[in-house]
Amino acid sequence: MNREPPKRQGHVDIRDVARAAGVSTATVSRALSGRGYASDDARRKVAAASRRLGYQPAAPGRSLRTTRSMTIGLLVPDLADPVYLPFLRGVEHAAQQHGYVVVVADARSSTTLERRQLDRLYAQRVDALVLAGSPRDRAYLRRLQRAGLMVVDPEGPNGPSDIRRTTEAHATTSLCEHLADLGHSRIAYVTRGAPRGRTAQRRSRAVIDSCRKVGIAAKPVLLGARREPDDVGDMLAGLVRSRKPVTAVVCGAHSLAPLLLRAKSAAGIHVPDECSFVTYGDSDWAAAYRPALSVVRRDLYARATAITTHLIAQLDGHDPHVTDPDAHRVEFVPRDSVARARS
Amino acid sequence: MNREPPKRQGHVDIRDVARAAGVSTATVSRALSGRGYASDDARRKVAAASRRLGYQPAAPGRSLRTTRSMTIGLLVPDLADPVYLPFLRGVEHAAQQHGYVVVVADARSSTTLERRQLDRLYAQRVDALVLAGSPRDRAYLRRLQRAGLMVVDPEGPNGPSDIRRTTEAHATTSLCEHLADLGHSRIAYVTRGAPRGRTAQRRSRAVIDSCRKVGIAAKPVLLGARREPDDVGDMLAGLVRSRKPVTAVVCGAHSLAPLLLRAKSAAGIHVPDECSFVTYGDSDWAAAYRPALSVVRRDLYARATAITTHLIAQLDGHDPHVTDPDAHRVEFVPRDSVARARS
DNA sequence: TTGTAGGCGTTATCAA
DNA sequence: TTGATAACGCCTACAA
Numbered sequence: 001m002n003r004e005p006p007k008r009q010g011h012v013d014i015r016d017v018a019r020a021a022g023v024s025t026a027t028v029s030r031a032l033s034g035r036g037y038a039s040d041d042a043r044r045k046v047a048a049a050s051r052r053l054g055y056q057p058a059a060p061g062r063s064l065r066t067t068r069s070m071t072i073g074l075l076v077p078d079l080a081d082p083v084y085l086p087f088l089r090g091v092e093h094a095a096q097q098h099g100y101v102v103v104v105a106d107a108r109s110s111t112t113l114e115r116r117q118l119d120r121l122y123a124q125r126v127d128a129l130v131l132a133g134s135p136r137d138r139a140y141l142r143r144l145q146r147a148g149l150m151v152v153d154p155e156g157p158n159g160p161s162d163i164r165r166t167t168e169a170h171a172t173t174s175l176c177e178h179l180a181d182l183g184h185s186r187i188a189y190v191t192r193g194a195p196r197g198r199t200a201q202r203r204s205r206a207v208i209d210s211c212r213k214v215g216i217a218a219k220p221v222l223l224g225a226r227r228e229p230d231d232v233g234d235m236l237a238g239l240v241r242s243r244k245p246v247t248a249v250v251c252g253a254h255s256l257a258p259l260l261l262r263a264k265s266a267a268g269i270h271v272p273d274e275c276s277f278v279t280y281g282d283s284d285w286a287a288a289y290r291p292a293l294s295v296v297r298r299d300l301y302a303r304a305t306a307i308t309t310h311l312i313a314q315l316d317g318h319d320p321h322v323t324d325p326d327a328h329r330v331e332f333v334p335r336d337s338v339a340r341a342r343s
Numbered sequence: 344m345n346r347e348p349p350k351r352q353g354h355v356d357i358r359d360v361a362r363a364a365g366v367s368t369a370t371v372s373r374a375l376s377g378r379g380y381a382s383d384d385a386r387r388k389v390a391a392a393s394r395r396l397g398y399q400p401a402a403p404g405r406s407l408r409t410t411r412s413m414t415i416g417l418l419v420p421d422l423a424d425p426v427y428l429p430f431l432r433g434v435e436h437a438a439q440q441h442g443y444v445v446v447v448a449d450a451r452s453s454t455t456l457e458r459r460q461l462d463r464l465y466a467q468r469v470d471a472l473v474l475a476g477s478p479r480d481r482a483y484l485r486r487l488q489r490a491g492l493m494v495v496d497p498e499g500p501n502g503p504s505d506i507r508r509t510t511e512a513h514a515t516t517s518l519c520e521h522l523a524d525l526g527h528s529r530i531a532y533v534t535r536g537a538p539r540g541r542t543a544q545r546r547s548r549a550v551i552d553s554c555r556k557v558g559i560a561a562k563p564v565l566l567g568a569r570r571e572p573d574d575v576g577d578m579l580a581g582l583v584r585s586r587k588p589v590t591a592v593v594c595g596a597h598s599l600a601p602l603l604l605r606a607k608s609a610a611g612i613h614v615p616d617e618c619s620f621v622t623y624g625d626s627d628w629a630a631a632y633r634p635a636l637s638v639v640r641r642d643l644y645a646r647a648t649a650i651t652t653h654l655i656a657q658l659d660g661h662d663p664h665v666t667d668p669d670a671h672r673v674e675f676v677p678r679d680s681v682a683r684a685r686s
Numbered sequence: 687t688t689g690t691a692g693g694c695g696t697t698a699t700c701a702a
Numbered sequence: 703t704t705g706a707t708a709a710c711g712c713c714t715a716c717a718a
Contacts, residue, residue, distance in 0.1 A: 010491040011695095013694095025706095027704060030698095054490050057466060058407075058468055059403075060403045060468055061694075064695075064709095085425060092422060101446055101463055102447055103446050104435060113439070123400060258626075287601065288601035288602070288605045372713055373714090376713080379714075380688080381687075382688085385687080401710090403710085404710075404711030405712055407695065
C-alpha cells in the first residue's frame with residue numbers, strides 16, 4: 001500500500017517523537033506549538049523526547065497545512081550593487097527576530113530574470129515579498145499580487161515613503177545650499193544612465209529642483225557606455241576645464257563613486273581645489289578616502305528593519321508598532337571633498 | 344467533512360488547472376513536469392489552461408511529496424562584512440540557473456544565533472547548506488549533518504580547498520617576496536583579533552611563514568578594542584616611528600582597511616613613503632584609493648558559483664562538470680601603496 | 687494514454 | 703486533556 005515512498009530520508013518526524021514520548025502526534029503538536037491543551041506531564045515528556053531526538057518540525061509539511069511558510073521573499077534589483085547589502089541585512093535581521101526566514105532573489109538588472117525570480121518566489125509561497133528597489137516590470141508584479149502574493153514596496157505609495165521622500169528632498173536641499181554658500185554656480189550630476197527606479201528619478205529631480213532654487217546650474221551627465229577611468233576622466237576634464245567650468249560633481253549612486261574618483265585621478269583633477277565632490281550613499285571607504293568624501297546618507301539598514309518589522313506585525317496579526325522615525329532619516333554629511341569654488 | 348480548510352487563499356491549484364483543461368490532476372502534473380506520458384493534445388490544453396490561470400505549483404506541496412525543497416541554505420557568519428556579498432551573489436546565481444532558490448541566514452557573529460539559524464535552515468529542509476565562512480559551532484553543525492542535513496564547507500576537508508589553500512599561500516609568498524625585494528625587513532600583520540576561522544588562521548600562518556622564508560620579521564598586531572582612527576593611529580605611529588620601525592602594514596581583512604587608512608591619515612603617516620600598505624581582499628574602492636592599494640585578491644564570486652554548480656550537479660544526479668580552475672585563483676596585485684622601504 | 691488513489695508531515699477539528 | 707482523523711497541494715505507481 002505504500003506506493004513509492006520516496007525513501008525515508010532519515011529525518012525525525014512527529015511520529016517518532018510521539019512514539020518516544022508515548023503520546024499521539026496531536027499531543028506532540030499541541031505541546032510543542034503551545035496551542036491547544038496539553039498537561040504538564042505531556043509537555044515534559046514531549047519536550048524531552050523532542051530534544052533527545054533533535055526534532056525540528058518540517059517546514060514544508062507545516063506550510064502545507066497552515067498556508068504560512070514563515071518565509072519572506074526579497075527581490076534585489078542587482079546584487080552586484082553593494083547598496084542593497086544593508087537593506088538585505090535589515091530585512092534578514094527583522095525576519096530572524098520573529099522566526100521568519102529570508103529567500104533572496106537577484107534580478108541581475110534583467111527584466112526577464114526578474115520575472116523568473118518573481119515566479120519562483122511566488123511558487124515558494126513566501127508570506128510576503130519585499131522589494132529592495134524598484135521592480136522593472138510592475139505589471140507582472142501586479143499580476144502576482146492579484147494572484148495572492150503580498151508585496152511590500154518601500155518606494156511605492158503604500159510604503160512609508162512620504163517620510164523618506166521629504167527627508168531625502170530635504171537633505172538634497174541642504175547639499176545644494178551648502179554648495180551655493182561656497183560659491184558654486186555650475187555643477188554636474190552624474191549617473192550611469194537615465195534614472196530608472198523611483199528613487200533614482202526622485203533623486204534626480206530633487207537635485208535639479210534644489211539647484212534651481214539656490215541659483216545653481218545643474219548639468220545632468222550620463223555615463224552611458226563609458227566605463228573606463230580614462231574615458232570618464234576625459235569627459236570630466238572637459239566639464240571642469242571648459243570656459244564655463246563645472247566646480248562640483250555630485251555622484252548619483254554610491255557604487256559609481258570609485259569610478260568617478262579614478263577618473264579624476266586619471267585626469268589629474270584635484271579634489272576639492274579644482275572641483276568639489278559629493279556622492280549619494282555613505283560607507284567606511286567614503287570616510288576613509290582622502291579627502292574624506294561629503295555624502296548624502298541614509299540608514300538603509302534601519303529602514304529595512306522598520307519596514308520588515310511592520311510587515312511581520314501585519315502577517316502575525318499583531319499591532320504594528322510605531323515605526324521608528326529615525327529609520328527614515330536622510331542627511332547631508334559635509335566632509336573634506338567639498339570646498340569653496342575657485343573663482 | 345471539510346474540517347477547517349484554512350480558508351481558500353485564492354491560489355490557483357492543480358485541480359483548477361485540471362478542471363479548466365478538462366483532464367485529471369495527474370495529467371496536469373505529467374504534462375507540466377514533462378515526466379510520464381501525455382498526449383500532445385493534453386499537453387496543449389494543460390499548457391493553455393496553466394498559462395491562462397497563472398498556475399505556479401506550490402513549493403510546499405511539491406516538497407512534501409518529493410522530499411526536495413529546491414532550496415539551498417546559505418549561512419553567513421556576519422552579513423555586516425561585505426566580503427560575503429560576492430559569495431552570496433555567486434551562490435544565488437548558480438542556484439538561480441538551476442531552478443533553486445537561496446535562503447540566507449545571518450549568524451551575526453554570534454554562536455547562539457548561528458545555532459538558531461542552523462535549526463531554521465534545517466527545519467526548512469534545505470536541500471543543502473553552504474557555508475560562506477567558518478562556522479562557530481562545528482559540533483552543532485555535525486549533529487544536524489548526522490540528522491540528514493547536507494553541508495558544503497568550502498573551507499573544510501571535503502571542499503575544493505586544496506587548490507585554494509595552495510594558491511592563497513602562493514599569493515602570500517609573492518607578496519612577501521615583493522616586499523623583501525623592496526627592502527622591507529619589518530612589517531606588521533594587522534587583524535581585528537586572534538584569527539578565528541580556518542581561512543583567517545591559514546592566512547595568518549602563511550604570512551608568518553612566508554615572511555620568515557624571505558627574512559622579514561612579521562609582527563602580528565591585534566586591534567582588539569581599538570576601533571577609533573585616533574587610537575589605531577597612535578598605535579601605528581608607535582610601530583612606524585619606533586627605533587626598529589615597521590616599514591609596511593599588511594591588513595588581514597578587507598573590511599579592516601578603511602579603519603587602518605583613516606588611522607594612518609590621523610597619525611600623519613604617509614603611504615607609501617613612510618610606510619607601505621597591502622590588504623587582503625580587493626574592491627573598486629581599493630583601486631580608487633590614492634595611492635591605489637596593493638592587494639591579495641581572489642574571486643569569491645567565481646568560487647561560489649563553481650562550488651554551488653558542483654553541489655547542484657550532485658543534488659540533481661548529473662555529472663559534476665569539472666570545476667573551473669580559475670575560480671580558485673588567488674593573486675597578489677601590486678599597486679601604488681607599496682614602495683621601497685626607507686633605509 | 688489517462689484517471690484513481692494514496693501518502694509525504696503537519697495541524698486542527700471533533701469525539702471521547 | 704487526549705487521540706483518531708481528515709485535509710493542505712502535489713506526484714506517481716498502478717489500474718484501466
